[in-house]
Amino acid sequence: MSQELLRRGEKEPMQYRRFGKTNLALSVITLGGMRYEHGWDSPRDELPRRSIEQCRDIVKAAFDAGVNHIETAHGYVKSEGLYGKVLNEELRLPRDSYFLMTKGSPETADEMYRLVESQLKTLGTDYFDLYAWHGINTPRRYRAALHPGGPVEALKRLQEQGVIRHVGFSTHGSYQLIIDAISTGLFDFVNLHYYYFWQRNWGAVQLAAERDMGVFIISPNDKGGQLFDPPELLRELTAPLTPIQYNARFCLRSPHVHTLSFGMTELAHVEEMRGVLPVSVPLAPSEQATLHRLDARLALDPYAAYDGYELDDDPSGINIPEVLRFRRLLKCYDMLTFGRYRYNMARPGDEWFAGEFATDENLDKVRYDRAPPSIPLRRMLAETHDALFTGTSARRPASK
Numbered sequence: 001m002s003q004e005l006l007r008r009g010e011k012e013p014m015q016y017r018r019f020g021k022t023n024l025a026l027s028v029i030t031l032g033g034m035r036y037e038h039g040w041d042s043p044r045d046e047l048p049r050r051s052i053e054q055c056r057d058i059v060k061a062a063f064d065a066g067v068n069h070i071e072t073a074h075g076y077v078k079s080e081g082l083y084g085k086v087l088n089e090e091l092r093l094p095r096d097s098y099f100l101m102t103k104g105s106p107e108t109a110d111e112m113y114r115l116v117e118s119q120l121k122t123l124g125t126d127y128f129d130l131y132a133w134h135g136i137n138t139p140r141r142y143r144a145a146l147h148p149g150g151p152v153e154a155l156k157r158l159q160e161q162g163v164i165r166h167v168g169f170s171t172h173g174s175y176q177l178i179i180d181a182i183s184t185g186l187f188d189f190v191n192l193h194y195y196y197f198w199q200r201n202w203g204a205v206q207l208a209a210e211r212d213m214g215v216f217i218i219s220p221n222d223k224g225g226q227l228f229d230p231p232e233l234l235r236e237l238t239a240p241l242t243p244i245q246y247n248a249r250f251c252l253r254s255p256h257v258h259t260l261s262f263g264m265t266e267l268a269h270v271e272e273m274r275g276v277l278p279v280s281v282p283l284a285p286s287e288q289a290t291l292h293r294l295d296a297r298l299a300l301d302p303y304a305a306y307d308g309y310e311l312d313d314d315p316s317g318i319n320i321p322e323v324l325r326f327r328r329l330l331k332c333y334d335m336l337t338f339g340r341y342r343y344n345m346a347r348p349g350d351e352w353f354a355g356e357f358a359t360d361e362n363l364d365k366v367r368y369d370r371a372p373p374s375i376p377l378r379r380m381l382a383e384t385h386d387a388l389f390t391g392t393s394a395r396r397p398a399s400k
Contacts (some may be wrong), residue, residue, distance in 0.1 A: 014066025014279035017258040020214035022166040022188050024099055024129060026069045028143070028252055028352045030216065031062045032261040033079035044077045054265060055082040056090040063098070071216070071261050072123075073103035074115060074135055088124035095125060100222050101216075103170055103191075105193060107144040108226040109154035116158060130214075131155060132168040132191055133220035136181050136353050141400035145169070152186060170218065172352055174312060178204040182211060189214030195224035196250045196256065196294065197329060200309070200321070209256035217251050217260040220244075226341060229271075231334040237293050248276040248289055253283045297332040304328045306375050315346055316365035318381065319355035325382040336387070343388040358385035 016025040033039075036058075038051050070078040070087075080102060087093050102119055106112045120126060130359075131151055133145045145152050158164045168189035171178050178192060178201060188334075190208050194201045194217055208215050223229045227243040240248040251257050262273050283291060298304040311320040326343050329335035346355030356362045358381040371377045 001017070008055055009234060010047070011065070011274045014068075015149060015277060015279055016068075017255070019258050020208070021212040022130070022212075022214050024166075026099060026214075026259045027067045028259055028277065028279055029062075029248070030069040030071050030101075030259045031059065031067050032263040033070065033083060033220070033366045034076050034219075035263040035265050036079065037265070039076065039082065041377055042077065043263045045081060047078060047144035048207065051078065052085055052090065056086045056269065057267065058264050059083075059086050061092075062093060062264060065178070065270055065274050066098075067134055067283055069101065069259060070097045071101045074119060075103070075105070075134055080119060080255050082342050084123040101130035101132065102128055103132040103136040105141070105145070106151050108317045109149055109151055110113070112151035112156075116155075116163065120163070127163055127165060128217065130168060130189065130248075131158075132165040132170045132189070133252075134170050135352065136171045137173040139177065139189055142177060142181065143174075146181075146184065146186070146226070154187070166214075168216075170216075172218075173307075175200055175204060179207060182207050182213065185211070189216060191216040191218050191261075193218050193223060194251060195220050196247050196337075197225045197333075198223075198291050198315040199326065201309075204365040205254070205256050212391050214259075219250060219263070220247055220260045221262060222340075225329070225335060226338040229337060231336070233334045237333075238290055241287075241290070242272060244272055245275045249279055249283065249287055250291070251278075252279040253281055253287075259273060294333075298328070301328070301331040303375060304332055306372070306376070308371065311367065314365075314367055314370075316356050316362045316367075318362055318366065318368070319346060320377075320381065321382050322346075322355065323358060323381055325376065326388060327380060327400075330387060339384075339388045340390055342379055343384070344390050347363055356387060359381060 015028045017028055019026045036051050036055050038048050059085040070083060072083055074080060106115050133155065136142050136145055155164060155167045159167050166188040168187045168191065169181055170191035171181065182190060182204060190213055192201050192204060194205055203216055221244050224247055227247055230243040234243050248260055251260055262333045264273065265272055306324065308324045314320050326339040330339050345353050348356055363378055363381060368377055
């Protein structure tokens with residue numbers, strides 16, 4: 001922070017980045033729309049007054065701090081309705097004073113047209129700056145989105161008409177699936193996961209940069225490690241920044257990352273967001289020191305560096321790279337709460353977070369011959385299951 005700003009007691013100003021080929025100058029922090037009170041309750045068109053007031057107060061505070069981009073989705077239930085109410089009736093903001101992104105995932109062109117028409121009405125606008133097909137997460141969803149005459153083709157037609165200015169996609173999918181989707185050349189931007197605690201998608205960020213695509217980071221504070229409720233060890237490692245602030249600076253240390261979504265619901269969250277600024281490219285010396293402290297923790301476990309990526313499609317159904325990541329976070333950073341939260345979300349065949357639990361039955365199916373012989377993979381997976389599983393255990397007695 002400059003000395004002049006310190007003397008005046010002011011905050012660092014917001015920073016903005018060109019969002020790839022869209023040429024939109026987005027704030028490096030985006031206001032996400034997933035987490036408003038009662039936001040996930042049905043029916044979607046019944047908006048509690050408390051939720052409206054919460055959304056109004058956050059939008060005003062975020063915009064006063066320089067945020068100029070809102071991200072929502074049809075799948076967030078009440079979110080689009082709340083923003084439509086707040087932006088057009090509560091605050092009456094000029095439409096050209098902010099950028100608006102929403103998402104949807106119909107699997108036919110006709111359904112896509114109908115959904116976009118409904119979303120325009122709900123959000124009280126006649127165009128979207130950015131529209132993403134929501135969730136190219138699996139090969140099946142990839143095919144559903146991109147088949148000839150399908151929903152992405154419909155979005156491109158709406159782009160030609162000016163109803164949608166720029167078309168992108170969001171993804172929770174595998175690295176290769178993301179690379180394949182970027183390589184189609186159909187998209188102007190991508191929404192993906194990339195954080196200090198999940199750097200696997202860095203190559204996809206680089207490929208998007210080569211294609212001059214906008215890069216939007218999904219949920220850095222929640223999926224990035226539940227950083228709003230970090231263990232004390234993590235607070236100490238990132239001090240004087242909070243874990244949220246450090247993770248944001250880590251992501252934004254590259255000019256190829258353009259904006260991060262923050263699901264703010266309290267005014268204190270806006271203040272913490274302001275502490276992300278200023279962002280330095282590359283990291284400032286103090287932030288490099290924090291990075292060295294975090295990286296040094298990996299030496300505490302002899303197997304922490306093993307990622308298991310070659311077992312991404314293991315016949316056991318266990319999402320082995322993710323389970324090993326949760327183990328690493330637990331062993332090296334005390335991140336028990338986050339590991340339990342994410343591990344227990346896994347469901348066989350789920351198109352958002354697929355995976356089997358590492359029970360003895362499933363461990364018997366693992367292709368251990370694909371892992372390095374020096375890695376005690378079965379023991380690593382089993383101990384992670386025992387530490388993180390919170391349901392009724394399906395593990396057989398150890399004597400069997």
